[in-house]
Amino acid sequence: MKKYLQNKIAESPFALPIVAVYAVLVWLLAGLLTRQLWLQFAGFVFAVYMMVELTNRNALLRVRSRMVSCSFLLLSCILSLSLGSITGVWAQVCLIGMFILLCETYQQKEAQGMIYYAFLLLGLASLLTVSVLVLLPVLWVVMLTQLQSFNWRSWLASVFGTVTPYWLLLPWLVYRQGMPMLWSHFEDLFPASFFADYVLTVENAVYGVFMTVLLIFSAAHFWQHKMDDSIRIRQFYGMFIGVSAYSLAIAFLRPDFFDVLIRIVTVCVSPLLAHFAVHKADKVSNILFFVIIVSTVLITVYCFMAGGLDEATNRVGWSWNG
Numbered sequence: 001m002k003k004y005l006q007n008k009i010a011e012s013p014f015a016l017p018i019v020a021v022y023a024v025l026v027w028l029l030a031g032l033l034t035r036q037l038w039l040q041f042a043g044f045v046f047a048v049y050m051m052v053e054l055t056n057r058n059a060l061l062r063v064r065s066r067m068v069s070c071s072f073l074l075l076s077c078i079l080s081l082s083l084g085s086i087t088g089v090w091a092q093v094c095l096i097g098m099f100i101l102l103c104e105t106y107q108q109k110e111a112q113g114m115i116y117y118a119f120l121l122l123g124l125a126s127l128l129t130v131s132v133l134v135l136l137p138v139l140w141v142v143m144l145t146q147l148q149s150f151n152w153r154s155w156l157a158s159v160f161g162t163v164t165p166y167w168l169l170l171p172w173l174v175y176r177q178g179m180p181m182l183w184s185h186f187e188d189l190f191p192a193s194f195f196a197d198y199v200l201t202v203e204n205a206v207y208g209v210f211m212t213v214l215l216i217f218s219a220a221h222f223w224q225h226k227m228d229d230s231i232r233i234r235q236f237y238g239m240f241i242g243v244s245a246y247s248l249a250i251a252f253l254r255p256d257f258f259d260v261l262i263r264i265v266t267v268c269v270s271p272l273l274a275h276f277a278v279h280k281a282d283k284v285s286n287i288l289f290f291v292i293i294v295s296t297v298l299i300t301v302y303c304f305m306a307g308g309l310d311e312a313t314n315r316v317g318w319s320w321n322g
Contacts (some may be wrong), residue, residue: 060271134261211248
């Protein structure tokens with residue numbers, strides 16, 4: 001297979017260090033030093049490391065490449081002003097760990113222990129932001145259809161894993177008389193008026209639409225060439241496509257969950273985008289590769305500048321409260 005510049009870049013050992021320098025510059029512009037975002041930055045670096053582990057453990061690409069991590073870095077930097085979200089960054093770390101463990105359960109009907117720990121990480125993430133619990137239905141579906149590890153025992157393991165952090169927290173809440181705080185934590189899942197005061201920032205809308213386009217494009221490429229990969233890898237990519245499509249839909253329906261759910265989409269779309277960059281080789285894909293890179297950088301700049309606009313002019317939406 002003839003290699004174009006796109007393929008040479010995707011397989012280059014220098015790709016990840018160069019993109020990492022770009023990401024550090026974005027963090028500096030977002031206020032790494034001035035806003036003291038060291039804890040968030042540590043979570044971001046750990047998330048990148050775990051994306052490397054996710055790729056290596058499951059051989060998501062047929063050649064040696066760091067393109068999954070590069071894609072993750074580039075896409076994560078788009079919403080640079082949200083990099084300061086401690087809950088978002090560390091919830092993302094937990095959920096990448098969850099994906100790593102879930103991939104280990106492929107075609108294992110007796111993997112209740114691994115499933116328990118995977119959903120324990122989901123439960124820990126939900127302590128930070130309850131919005132991740134909306135992923136439960138789609139995770140059960142992909143366990144059944146893609147990972148083929150779903151049965152009543154694995155379902156119970158997933159439920160026990162999710163609620164374990166709350167069981168451990170319950171005695172402290174009872175002692176501190178903090179039970180109302182726990183109820184209010186779950187109330188965010190069920191708003192009193194679902195579409196009342198629907199508010200979505202312009203930069204979030206732009207990022208969401210861009211990620212939707214990337215998902216459709218990269219998923220179409222993968223399904224067109226899926227026969228080149230093993231059945232196991234096809235199932236993993238099917239999981240990524242399903243979870244990201246579901247998360248995007250919920251993110252647009254619930255803008256208050258957008259910050260966390262779009263991070264899940266970023267995790268899932270990164271392998272799909274990397275698969276295109278590494279394994280597609282023709283003149284059109286070579287051009288598209290650079291179009292995607294330039295578009296990502298331009299949208300990053302736009303979102304960074306849009307975040308500084310006056311809040312009243314930086315939101316789109318409606319209110320049904322009259």
